[in-house]
Amino acid sequence: MVVKTTKKVRDADATQARILAAAKKEFAKSGLGGARVDEIADRAKANKRMIYHYFGNKEDLFRIVLEEAYTDIRTAEQALELEHLPAREALEKLIRFTWEYYLKNPEFITLVNSENLHKARHLKKSDKIENLFKRFVGMVGALLDRGVEEGTFRPGIDPVQLNITIAAIGYYYLTNRFTGSIVFQRDLMAPEALEERLAFNIETIMRMVCIDP
Structure with missing residues (x-):
């Protein structure tokens, strides 16, 4: 039995x-x-x-898929164990991870786009998202505080604003890769273009955060 x-x-x-x-x-x-x-x-x-x-119903299933998608990326971020690294190295690792996660998980971006079209009405019903993001913002906030203590990061940086910026500079590039390739007359998804973009992302964030980038 x-x-x-x-x-x-x-x-x-x-x-x-x-x-x-x-x-x-x-x-x-x-x-x-x-x-x-x-x-x-x-x-x-x-x-x-x-x-x-x-x-x-289908709406409930969509909400659960969204929750699973956000849980996956937030769990993967926690697994980076950034707290064991010097702050500057940890921040670069987080930037690299975010970019590579978007490349390996294109469904995540399209799911988020879809939910934004619905004005986040499904996430508003979720009892999981708030706790997921509290932990993540806490992790980034601790990283920033550690960087200030180490003398490498400027004080007063909002961890939420930093996360939005890290996400945005990769997110926009990938969601506009088709139109961007036409407008800018270059293959934005060519391996060398992706490497160039990652390097630009890292440099951009470091110049924002570091005392001596």
Whole structure:
């Protein structure tokens, strides 16, 4: 009986994981409005009844996918263990991580874009996001304080503003890569262009934060 119960739990967990992975791809590709539950069910090798049973309606499923997406990036940031590095080295590592995360997880950017079109109405219903971001802002704030103590960072920098800037200089580049490649007459996604952009991002942030960049 215990074995059967354990297997049932494992099967349920595996099904939910497949549904979430399929939903992430579908929402990232088509947005909330264009995403189809039938397509998610096909991708997940599940049926619509199971999706509604585990996650409620499509709006609820979208909110959970968003929560999972934000949880993933915030968890990965915590795993960097920046507190064990000198502040300047830690900040550069965070900038590199953010850029590389966006490149490796393009669905994250499209999901965030989609939620902004809906004026964050799903995140407003989330009881997870606030705690996730409190921990992250606390981590960046501690990094900045350490840099001031080490004599490398200017005092008085707002960790929220810094995070917005780090995110923005990578986010904008990637969300506008197609139009930018035409307007500026260069392939913004060529490997050398991506390396050049990362170096520019690091230099920009360091000049903002460091006493002696």
